[in-house]
Amino acid sequence: xxxxxxxxxxxxxxxxxxxxxxxLMSCAKNTIIFHQGDTARHWYEVLSGxxxxxxxxxxxxxxxxxxxxxxxxxxxxxxxxxxxxxTITEATLQRHDVLPQAAxxxxxxxxxxxxxxxxxxxxxxxxxxxxxxFILLIARGAKLRGTIQLPMSRADIADHLxxxxxxxxxxxxxxxxxxxxxxxxxxxLRIIDYEKLAAMACETEIEGSSS
Amino acid sequence: xxxxxxxxxxxxxxxxxxxxxxxLMSCAKNTIIFHQGDTARHWYEVLSGxxxxxxxxxxxxxxxxxxxxxxxxxxxxxxxxxxxxxTITEATLQRHDVLPQAAxxxxxxxxxxxxxxxxxxxxxxxxxxxxxxFILLIARGAKLRGTIQLPMSRADIADHLxxxxxxxxxxxxxxxxxxxxxxxxxxxLRIIDYEKLAAMACETEIEGSSS
DNA sequence: CGAACAATTGAATCCTTTCAAAGGGAGTGG
DNA sequence: CCACTCCCTTTGAAAGGATTCAATTGTTCG
Numbered sequence: 001x002x003x004x005x006x007x008x009x010x011x012x013x014x015x016x017x018x019x020x021x022x023x024l025m026s027c028a029k030n031t032i033i034f035h036q037g038d039t040a041r042h043w044y045e046v047l048s049g050x051x052x053x054x055x056x057x058x059x060x061x062x063x064x065x066x067x068x069x070x071x072x073x074x075x076x077x078x079x080x081x082x083x084x085x086x087t088i089t090e091a092t093l094q095r096h097d098v099l100p101q102a103a104x105x106x107x108x109x110x111x112x113x114x115x116x117x118x119x120x121x122x123x124x125x126x127x128x129x130x131x132x133x134f135i136l137l138i139a140r141g142a143k144l145r146g147t148i149q150l151p152m153s154r155a156d157i158a159d160h161l162x163x164x165x166x167x168x169x170x171x172x173x174x175x176x177x178x179x180x181x182x183x184x185x186x187x188x189l190r191i192i193d194y195e196k197l198a199a200m201a202c203e204t205e206i207e208g209s210s211s
Numbered sequence: 212x213x214x215x216x217x218x219x220x221x222x223x224x225x226x227x228x229x230x231x232x233x234x235l236m237s238c239a240k241n242t243i244i245f246h247q248g249d250t251a252r253h254w255y256e257v258l259s260g261x262x263x264x265x266x267x268x269x270x271x272x273x274x275x276x277x278x279x280x281x282x283x284x285x286x287x288x289x290x291x292x293x294x295x296x297x298t299i300t301e302a303t304l305q306r307h308d309v310l311p312q313a314a315x316x317x318x319x320x321x322x323x324x325x326x327x328x329x330x331x332x333x334x335x336x337x338x339x340x341x342x343x344x345f346i347l348l349i350a351r352g353a354k355l356r357g358t359i360q361l362p363m364s365r366a367d368i369a370d371h372l373x374x375x376x377x378x379x380x381x382x383x384x385x386x387x388x389x390x391x392x393x394x395x396x397x398x399x400l401r402i403i404d405y406e407k408l409a410a411m412a413c414e415t416e417i418e419g420s421s422s
Numbered sequence: 423c424g425a426a427c428a429a430t431t432g433a434a435t436c437c438t439t440t441c442a443a444a445g446g447g448a449g450t451g452g
Numbered sequence: 453c454c455a456c457t458c459c460c461t462t463t464g465a466a467a468g469g470a471t472t473c474a475a476t477t478g479t480t481c482g
Contacts, residue, residue, distance in 0.1 A: 058413055063331070063333075063334035065330060077323075082327060108320060108323060109289060109319060115330060119329055119333075123266070153461090164440085166438085166461095169461060170463075172462095173462070202268055338470070365429065365430095377429095377431085377470085380431080
């Protein structure tokens with residue numbers, strides 16, 4: 001199903017590899033970083049490129065748990081990896097030993113907020129709402145309006161949103177027809193009407209206050 | 212919409228209230244523990260009873276993030292609460308100050324695994340699969356086969372699974388018709404055919420191994 | 423006992439999936 | 453450099469499932 005690409009060239013030595021400070025890895029596209037079920041001996045920090053984490057279900061369906069871009073972490077779970085991580089572009093990662101407990105809380109919080117973002121995607125019930133929310137999520141991560149990059153495939157998006165590639169494709173086509181976005185190639189998307197997109201996603205901003 | 216019940220009787224003093232070790236609260240049904248958006252000064256541990264956390268979206272839809280039973284925690288997020296927490300039965304909670312950072316990692320992990328369980332519910336696309344997985348989740352939490360308690364309303368279940376109360380009700384009726392479960396009153400459910408339920412949920416157990 | 427609310431059920435509609443096929447890009451080999 | 457092939461994406465049509473609208477039944481509480 002997924003051609004198990006390899007070439008997980010671990011050319012470390014930028015940091016002392018044994019001190020747990022990190023081990024630098026540059027990986028080709030479609031490199032598997034770790035496998036669901038393996039004992040978690042490391043966690044990873046994405047320095048550049050894109051990574052996806054997914055889990056495979058017995059019925060063959062794949063659930064895509066998250067996309068990880070520069071600055072994100074993956075594999076922070078204790079015990080066994082709950083997901084499989086793969087690069088979806090060329091990427092450089094920093095591998096950390098799981099030992100130094102002190103380093104973990106901040107990353108746990110990050111993983112938790114990532115999970116919460118994912119959950120909030122499912123607060124939307126229709127394909128239009130989910131896709132709009134997803135596009136805005138990506139756009140915000142990239143901190144830019146205008147043209148955004150979608151390094152992942154339609155199948156990845158579909159598995160992340162709990163839809164099929166057909167519905168994803170149809171929905172994007174519909175957004176284009178309605179002049180809300182404009183696909184530029186298959187990896188890029190220009191956001192034309194940010195407000196309509198936000199309205200469609202039924203944005204829910206939570207800002208701290210009161211007590 | 213929700214009658215904002217009160218009586219958040221905070222009769223602490225089991226532990227010294229000022230040392231951050233905890234403040235005991237016993238709450239009536241439908242008591243609001245904290246509000247989405249408020250600054251998070253405490254996190255809570257459920258000692259008995261059931262609590263739900265939810266977020267309200269601008270369009271009026273409510274997304275139910277999690278159910279919390281004895282031993283679970285809620286409100287561990289930093290900054291502002293991302294959800295509103297309410298009791299759904301009588302409950303006793305222990306309130307902890309957010310200050311002692313040392314106490315948090317374990318609870319963060321717990322919150323993270325709870326979020327991951329929720330996400331995995333959405334790996335299922337049909338109502339039957341989601342409901343089967345949900346019932347098994349509850350049954351496991353209660354560590355008993357046979358009759359389980361569903362302290363939450365159908366609306367709560369629906370908002371948690373991303374369905375409507377109608378679909379939830381219909382699906383349970385269908386499971387009953389097929390002799391897989393047997394509703395006993397509206398708060399209890401007897402699991403007749405555990406295997407069929409597991410097959411329907413397309414169980415995906417992840418056990419650690421290898422390397 | 424009556425009222426208000428929760429849950430169930432029926433029927434029609436809408437949306438997503440499934441099945442099927444065609445279009446478009448990227449990479450390979452001649 | 454071009455042609456070919458493979459895979460991803462897009463699109464069409466039919467089928468299945470969830471939602472919506474509407475009404476009934478059942479429960480809880482005053």
